[in-house]
Amino acid sequence: MNQSIKPGDNPDLTEERLSGTFDTNSMAAVIYGSDKLAQRRREISEAVSRIPELQDSKPCPFMTREEKILEGSRKSAILNRLLPGLIDLDSFEETVFIHQEVIGIEGHPLALHESLFIPPIATQGTDEQQKKWLGRAQRREIIGCYAQTELGHGSNLRALETTATFDISSQEFILNSPTITSLKWWPGALGKSANWSIVIANLIVHDKNHGPHPFMVQLRDEKSHEPLPGITVGDIGPKMAFNGADNGFLGFENYRIPRENMLMRHSKVTPDGGYIRPPHAKIGYSGMVRVRSRMAAEQGLFLAHALTIAVRYSAIRRQGYLEDRSREVKVLDYQTQQHRLFPSIARAYAFIFCGFETIRLYDQLLIDVQNGNTSGMADLHALTSGLKSVVTHQTGEGIEQARMACGGHGYSMASYISEIYGVAIGGCTYEGENMVMLLQLARYLVKSIEMIQNGKSKNLGPMVAYLAANESEIDLNLGPNEYLKVFQYAARSQAWRATEKFQKLRNSGMSKEQAWNQASVELTRASRLHTRLYIMSTFINHVGSVVDQKIKKVLIDLLNVHITYEVMDIGIYVQGLLSSDQMDLIRNQLYVSLETIRPNAVSLVDSFQISDMQLRSVLGRRDGNVYENLFKWAKSCPLNDKDVLESVTKYLKPMMDKSKL
Numbered sequence: 001m002n003q004s005i006k007p008g009d010n011p012d013l014t015e016e017r018l019s020g021t022f023d024t025n026s027m028a029a030v031i032y033g034s035d036k037l038a039q040r041r042r043e044i045s046e047a048v049s050r051i052p053e054l055q056d057s058k059p060c061p062f063m064t065r066e067e068k069i070l071e072g073s074r075k076s077a078i079l080n081r082l083l084p085g086l087i088d089l090d091s092f093e094e095t096v097f098i099h100q101e102v103i104g105i106e107g108h109p110l111a112l113h114e115s116l117f118i119p120p121i122a123t124q125g126t127d128e129q130q131k132k133w134l135g136r137a138q139r140r141e142i143i144g145c146y147a148q149t150e151l152g153h154g155s156n157l158r159a160l161e162t163t164a165t166f167d168i169s170s171q172e173f174i175l176n177s178p179t180i181t182s183l184k185w186w187p188g189a190l191g192k193s194a195n196w197s198i199v200i201a202n203l204i205v206h207d208k209n210h211g212p213h214p215f216m217v218q219l220r221d222e223k224s225h226e227p228l229p230g231i232t233v234g235d236i237g238p239k240m241a242f243n244g245a246d247n248g249f250l251g252f253e254n255y256r257i258p259r260e261n262m263l264m265r266h267s268k269v270t271p272d273g274g275y276i277r278p279p280h281a282k283i284g285y286s287g288m289v290r291v292r293s294r295m296a297a298e299q300g301l302f303l304a305h306a307l308t309i310a311v312r313y314s315a316i317r318r319q320g321y322l323e324d325r326s327r328e329v330k331v332l333d334y335q336t337q338q339h340r341l342f343p344s345i346a347r348a349y350a351f352i353f354c355g356f357e358t359i360r361l362y363d364q365l366l367i368d369v370q371n372g373n374t375s376g377m378a379d380l381h382a383l384t385s386g387l388k389s390v391v392t393h394q395t396g397e398g399i400e401q402a403r404m405a406c407g408g409h410g411y412s413m414a415s416y417i418s419e420i421y422g423v424a425i426g427g428c429t430y431e432g433e434n435m436v437m438l439l440q441l442a443r444y445l446v447k448s449i450e451m452i453q454n455g456k457s458k459n460l461g462p463m464v465a466y467l468a469a470n471e472s473e474i475d476l477n478l479g480p481n482e483y484l485k486v487f488q489y490a491a492r493s494q495a496w497r498a499t500e501k502f503q504k505l506r507n508s509g510m511s512k513e514q515a516w517n518q519a520s521v522e523l524t525r526a527s528r529l530h531t532r533l534y535i536m537s538t539f540i541n542h543v544g545s546v547v548d549q550k551i552k553k554v555l556i557d558l559l560n561v562h563i564t565y566e567v568m569d570i571g572i573y574v575q576g577l578l579s580s581d582q583m584d585l586i587r588n589q590l591y592v593s594l595e596t597i598r599p600n601a602v603s604l605v606d607s608f609q610i611s612d613m614q615l616r617s618v619l620g621r622r623d624g625n626v627y628e629n630l631f632k633w634a635k636s637c638p639l640n641d642k643d644v645l646e647s648v649t650k651y652l653k654p655m656m657d658k659s660k661l
């Protein structure tokens, strides 16, 4: 049963909900990993809806940037007071969720505090450092951010310019931004809100540069909030979206911090200027891997937001006719609309399932690393690099299709889809620009193929074992596992093609760097296919583990949409394997799958359990009463406060009057 049905709803939406074949709360339990977690989300939404001071003071699209920042800060402060009664304070998921619910997706002063400030202290700080700062940060006595990217350098961390030079005589590090390009640029919450930051700077001891290391740096006075002497800090200005966040710039001029402020769990500088290396050269990058490991689920949810809006709206929007000329048809009944939206629903589910898996893998890696075992770091770095790139890109595509699927109203901020799009596609850039990260995964794939070439296939990890197989024929009695083999064929042949291109260029005498560059488009293609294969296989495994038979049946239908769509989408890579008859068969299976999933479309998006408050969309309202609320929304626009605006009295009216003469 669909748990969203309520009296007074738009009858078209109720009809959709009645046609659903499964219980949406049970599906939510599968999406969020357990009945308890899904139920906690419902309880938190319900509790928040009863607290007047946590409601939006006006719709976000009607707020200026200053109002957004003020509103985010107002709500953050109230939340800090109320949180103990509302959520499990030890749960990162609940903390992120309640901020999302109350403040929304446009950013807020604590967005980075939870995800990029506290975790490095907790994982890279010594026990004493944690004792000193962790409690203060968790109680929000201080607000932090993560300052790594610079005006001149973001992707290439080796070229960062900020320096932290050890001064033995005073036992301090002296921070400097030697050039304009060395200004820190982009960190969220840095501009106006944070008073502390993790700063990534080149560690210099005895004139030797040991590369980027993390430092705890106080930026502003804890009483006055004024920048401390030696610090230049401010906001970088409005962005494409995410304007409730104050992304900032930061410069240092001979700014001194105590030796104890370098995070020293892994690398250390001793009082006499000795440097102790970390157990793995890239351990300082693990904060980024943590965020990347969470991005598939986060992005899947962004896509889920847009699809909830587009699918609900498509069920109440009537336009044109099919057979019955007496009543216009729901646009959701058009095959083109289904083809536009349903594969994205499948992807959103797939990304979320994959996302929870990578979070689990990261948590395991963290335990291993704390126990001194860093052997899994390369695997997870490669996996999360590819996954963040593919998922953010496909999420952006899916959200944009969802917008267009809403016709003209999709273009209005009342749909809120453009904000979701703007925030989500930031993910193509932050935490590693997508091409750069795909090329990181490509290094791993090339190395794996070199192992096969050197007769060491048995040393390959499970995620790349398929690179050594030799599939040349597929039995098209197609079940999910046969589709997986088709995808493996595509990913394998592209990985070999790209590697061989790179090797050929090398053998022709080209430098490693030039050869890599000339093969890089092929290499990124290999990374995408490898990642899409991983997403598909995780989806198949996940569906296989579902126990509730009604839920399993719908998920198999959704999986069929996914695997047929994905194989059609990579048709060019499987031409050597599949005949045109086989491709036609798959194409037809896709069209059948779209029809099969149609009665459950609304229930599938309802199962994401995104409340109206969180959705902030007139088009996506749970009750489907869109038209009357669109009219209300338009009337409440500040431009309509007055009938005659100054723009008219001051300019247009005089122009028209003059023209009359």
Ligand SMILES: CCCCC/C=C\C/C=C\C/C=C\CCCCC(=O)SCCNC(=O)CCNC(=O)[C@H](O)C(C)(C)COP(=O)(O)OP(=O)(O)OC[C@H]1O[C@@H](n2cnc3c(N)ncnc32)[C@H](O)[C@@H]1OP(=O)(O)O
Binding pocket: 096, 100, 111, 112, 116, 146, 148, 149, 154, 155, 156, 157, 158, 188, 282, 285, 286, 288, 289, 298, 299, 301, 302, 377, 378, 381, 423, 426, 429, 430, 431, 432, 433, 436, 440, 443, 444
């Ligand atoms: C609806 C719900 C939503 C809720 C969500 C709420 C909010 C979300 C909304 C908004 C988001 C808000 C905030 C966004 C925060 C964003 C924060 C940031 O962006 S922080 C800055 C991030 N910056 C980057 O990611 C920089 C990218 N660059 C790099 O990581 C590195 O420079 C590099 C590209 C990896 C290259 O590094 P380097 O030059 O040092 O190394 P190489 O020579 O290329 O490689 C050497 C070797 O090391 C391996 N390696 C690299 N990194 C790692 C690692 N992390 N772990 C393990 N190994 C690593 C690499 O693979 C090489 O190995 P080998 O091939 O064997 O030599």
Ligand SMILES: Cc1cc2nc3c(=O)[nH]c(=O)nc-3n(C[C@H](O)[C@H](O)[C@H](O)COP(=O)(O)OP(=O)(O)OC[C@H]3O[C@@H](n4cnc5c(N)ncnc54)[C@H](O)[C@@H]3O)c2cc1C
Binding pocket: 112, 146, 147, 148, 149, 152, 153, 154, 155, 156, 185, 186, 187, 188, 242, 247, 426, 429, 430, 431, 432, 433, 434, 435, 436, 439
């Ligand atoms: C919304 C948002 C929030 C952010 N928050 C933070 C934050 O909190 N803290 C922080 O420190 N940073 C933050 N950033 C910065 C972000 O991490 C960087 O912008 C990102 O890592 C990309 O680096 P860049 O801007 O230097 O891009 P560039 O590297 O300049 O990329 C420009 C182009 O060059 C290409 N390119 C670069 N290197 C290579 C290569 N080796 N091979 C092939 N192509 C290449 C890229 O693919 C891209 O097309 C944020 C950014 C955004 C958009």
